[in-house]
Amino acid sequence: MNFRSNRGNNNRGNGAPRVARSRYDVRKRLMIVGGLLGLSSFALLAFAVDRQIIHSDFYRKEGNERYQRDVEIPTNRGMITDRHGEPLAVSTPVMSLWVNPQDIANNPREIDRLADALQYPRAEMARMISEKSKKEFLWLRRRINPAAAQKVLALRIPGVYGQREFKRFYPQGEAIAHVLGFTNIDDHGQEGMELAFDEWLSGKPGKQRVLRDRRGRAVESVDLLKAAEPGKDLALSIDRRIQYLTYRELNKAVEESGAISGTAVVLDIRTGEVLAMANVPSFNPNAVSGSKQDAHRNRAVTDLFEPGSTIKPLTVAAALEAGKITPNTLWNTSPGWIANGRYQTKDTHNYGTLTTTGLITKSSNVGMSLVVRRLSDRQFYDFIRKMGYGQRTNSGFPGEGAGILADPSRWDGTQKQTMSYGYSLSVTPLQVARAYATLANNGTAHTPTFLKGGSDEGKEVLSPKVAHEVMKMMQTVTEPGGTATQASILGYHVAGKTGTARIASGGGYSRRYFAFFAGVAPVDNPRFSMVVVLNSPDASKKGYYGGTVSAPVFRNVIEGALRLDDVPPDDLQSWLAANSKTKAPAAAAKVVTP
Incomplete structure (x- = not known):
């Protein structure tokens, strides 16, 4: 107690001053804070200058990549129509x-939700996304119904987007599949006219710049960089009505004859335009993935066959053009065969003595062998070549075959004779249709075309006189006594030629046949040239001769085409006679009916 008093007294007694506590220097601290704030402001200003002035392009680019994107504007492929504008x-x-x-x-x-929405196995969807986890793009479904796509997008699953595209649709389906071909998943032509005119039909996509939100969805269009250009339309020479008739009748013939396949071509004689081209079996171009690859082949322009007796009018025309024979020259075909090296050329019957016209009417192989002997190898070759065999027709169809016609320097001692009745050379159905159209067009050949109005001026390859003479000879084939009476059409004169050629196999010939008919109508004012080929018809059903299985297809199709195009009859006599016979019983019935 005293100790404390004494210490206090001592302090006061010594007179020492009291020690004061140190105070804050406010001004100094304010200066420091102000300096820091100033430095910070300067740093921010320098940063802003760097970003907005010095390196503005770089940072603008970086920002745009996060919120702007140039997206493609899809465009539609051009429409393909027939000659009358039908799609x-x-x-x-x-x-x-x-x-x-x-x-x-x-x-x-979310992966499970996506898999369920697309009706896809969850495990498979998870695997697909996992494999592409470092990528920014993966197709889920291509070209689906817009309503179905909107249902998936409505779920708002992160990272799932829709893109507008176009899908090709073929209203005629199988009937015209081989002419049109089809497009792939990216809408580019793969076969047929779709491939041949892919650049013409394909549009040019446009491009626009859009703003995206943080989920990557486009929320605003910023700028149109390039307008989309739609593809150009294409008008074909095909007549949809004749095409359907051709496919229907060919399909029926293949089924009824038991043939492996069938092919038919119809040309406009005056222009060379392809009016119809059909193959059986066919495929559905709207569902290509489910069809057999072999069914995609357009046999009318790609497949080769020995033409058989359809070449006989050309053999005769070659000799007529060379001045070696006349339509009335007599030929002794007895005893129904003739030597051909160590082989024999035979007829189905011993026809005895025939005129040149009779050789065509009866389709005599022996007679053709005698005719071609009057021509040199080069004369015969040059004429057949001039008629379009051994070279492409230049129709423009992808994969068109040229056929096989060996140069005379490579012929052996029997080849010319064998060629005179349709063996030892190969052609396409389109080549035969063109050759017959040339005969019907007064000897003027046109390049076949699949485009409406795409005809050329034509080139005369044989004299009109010879062409007219051969046409009259071929007319006898479809009249009583000929080999193709089933090709005749009431009210019209028809000229044509049958063909039945054995199919080559294993270095020789099998017991299977090609059955042909090639013809034109009407004779006096030719409009249509048609070729029908059936591959391996079953002999136990309707036989395998061209006159019985192929000729009816020609008749049914061309008869319909003549009616559709309002072609006037050129055989009024037979038409009036047939109508008078059908009307007479009806008149009699009216008389006796009580």
Whole structure:
């Protein structure tokens, strides 16, 4: 107690001053804070200058990549129409779905939702996204119904987007599949006219710049960089009505005859335009993936066959053009065969003595062998070549075959004779149709075309006189006594030629046949040239001769085509006679009916 008092007294007694506590220097501290704020402001200003002035392009680019994107504007493929403007191939709008795997890879729940929405196995969907987890794009479904796509997009699954596209649709389906061909998943032509005119039909996509939100969805269009250009339309020479008739009758003939396949071509004689071209079996171009690859082949322009007796009018025309024979020259075909090296050329019957016209009417192989002997190898070769055999027709169809016609320097001692009745050379159905159209067109050949109005001026390859003479000879083939009476059409004169050629196999010939008929109508004012080929018809059904299985196809198709195009009859006599016979019983019935 005293101790404390004494210490206090001592302090006061010594007179020492009291020690004061140190105070804050406010001004100094304010200066420091102000300096720091100034430095910070300067740093921010320098940063802004760097970003907005010095390196503005770089940072603008970086920002745009996050919020702006140049997207493609899809465009439709041009429409394909027939010669009358009827649609054969059109493009319809569809939707395609895609996903950014990075947005969903770590979200199993959303992956399951996506798989369920697309009716896809969950495990498979998870595997696909996992494999592409470092990518930014993965197609989910291509070209689906827009309504179905919207249902998936309405779920708002992260990273899932839709893209507008177009899908090709073929209203005529199988009937014209081989002419049109089809397009792939990216809408580019793969076969037929779709391939031949792919650049013409394909549009040029446009491009626009859009703003995206943080989910990557386009929320605003910023700028149109390039307008989309739709594809150009294409008008074909095909007549949809005749095409359907051709396919229907060919399909029926293949089924009834038991043939492996069939091919038919119809040309406009005056222009060379392809009015119809059909093959059986066919395929559905709207569902290509489900068809057999072999069915895609357009046999009318790609497949080769020995023409058989359809070449006989050309053999005769060659000799007539060379002045070696006349239509009335007599030929002794007895005893129904003739030597050909160590082989024999035979007829189905011993026809005895025939005129040149009779050789065509009866389709005599022996007679053709005698005719061609009056021509040199080069004369015969040059004429057949001039008629379009051994070279492409230049129709423009992808994969067109040239056929096989060996140069005379490579012929052996029997080849010319064998060629005179249709063996030892190969042709396409289109080549035969063109050759017959040339005969019917007064000897003027046109290049076959699949385009409406695509005809050339034509080139005279034999004299009109010879062409007219051969046409009259071929007319006898479809009249009583000929080999193709089933090709005749009431009210019209028809000229044609049958053919039945054995199919080569294993270095020789099998017991299977090609059955042909090639013809034109009407004779006096020719409009249509048609070729029908049936491969291996079953002999136990309707036989295998061209006159019995192929000629009826020609008759049914061309009769319909003549009616559709209002072609006036050139054989009124037979038409009036037939009508008078059908009307007479009806008149009699009216008399006796009580």
